[in-house]
Amino acid sequence: MPESSLPGGFINHVVRVGATVRRPASARTGFIGDLLKMFEASGWPGAPRYRGIDEEGREVLTYLDGHVAWEPQQPLAVYSDESLLRVTQLVREFHDLTAGTALAGSHEVVCHNDLAPKNTVYQPVGGALRPVAFIDWDLAAPGARIHDVAHVCWQYLGLGPSVGDASEAARRLRLIADSYELVNCRDLVSVILWWQDRCWRGIEAAADSGDLAMIRLRDAGVVTEVQEAYQWVSDQRVNLDRALR
Template sequence: MRIGDTVRRPLRPFSLTVQAYLGHLRDAGFTGAPVPLGVDGRGREVLSFVAGQVHRHPLPAQAAGQEVLAALARLIRALHEASAGWEPPPGAVWGGTPTDEGRVTERAELVSHRDYATGNVVFRDGLPAALIDFDLAKPTTRLYDIANALWYWAPFKWGDPRDRAPALADADIPHRVAVFADAYGMTARQRVELAPLAVDMAHRYYEGSRASAKLDPVFRRHWEDGGKDVLARAEAWLRETGPAITARLCRPG
């Protein structure tokens, strides 16, 4: 619920941990996230309202350009720089899907957003400027965070031609990935490891969604309404296209 320049949300087990993280981002000078404002008298968490525009899938033409990818990559890089070195408070609780129960990624490098779904990226003046909905934030790796962004924005999830938005029907996705990589400043190792990680991520998303569908009606509805088919096609497409993505990322110059 929006009240003035604030947003009020139900307090959940992970809310105070996420508020601590958002407070660190604020103190580190990162302006692309809500500011945490504590808990109100009705027991709701309070966040600053983030003004701007969000886009849903299928992405419209004005949100599908290469300049959007580059701006998103720079925004995520700034988030990573602000996040680096932050230690979660003792007893930190993280959110997650019904099947992961907040498990922390192995070899975590930093805490980050981890859910760059199109509706979580706020645009201003036609470009990504902020991120909202940090419910899935938790310790992770930079490369996983990059792969998650590309899942929605390259897009890996809708790489199969049958699932693409009209604005991306003829998109050169390996090239789009390279645009993001260059703007972020991905290392040589990250470029080599990205496509294999994306294949593994797609498989885990499929298996996790299938398991979640058995536990939660919301996930079940999404799964049965075509989610299972899109995820299966995404994994198959990534397995086929992964070598081309790696080749493009590692091309000299």
């Protein structure tokens, strides 16, 4: 079958072959395969299905049709409260599925660790685009619920200097915490800052060691962008924390 490159992949070269997606395998392919097979066995529709390794050593996943929000400008429905609530519900669903399993080990759940609009498939539901699934599970690992919830807050709210209304961001931050029913929501802003600090430092360190993908990210200005986002959250921390009390 012919292959066609899928847009949006900045780190891995991902292609579509018929009704499947092929992506480079890694040392974590076994874990990710087991995770996706568990989702399939449970009937959870929010992730692609794992179909093994092809003759070129690539992971084979089912292709999820829909709109992937990887470009900077998106339809308003992608950023709506309704879509945000559905994202949060999907996160809670797969967290609850993985809690107490061998894959989570001694941790609360298995986390996706890269939840963002660019890794979300949207489909028309009731006349508007709504999130239906997450893709790019290659960073999934055992972790704490709050880690994924904080990443959702950072990425789906676009927390950073481009936020026009900090009070609106604070309202939506509380919306996410309440929708998820997060127990330790007072720590949420601290974990958002932890993610941002970890992100830019990780890119820098990997780029300095010669990782070509991370060099491309740094050259594209991602380190500076994340540092500025970190500073914005730090400056707004009192207001954001207040919304979670």
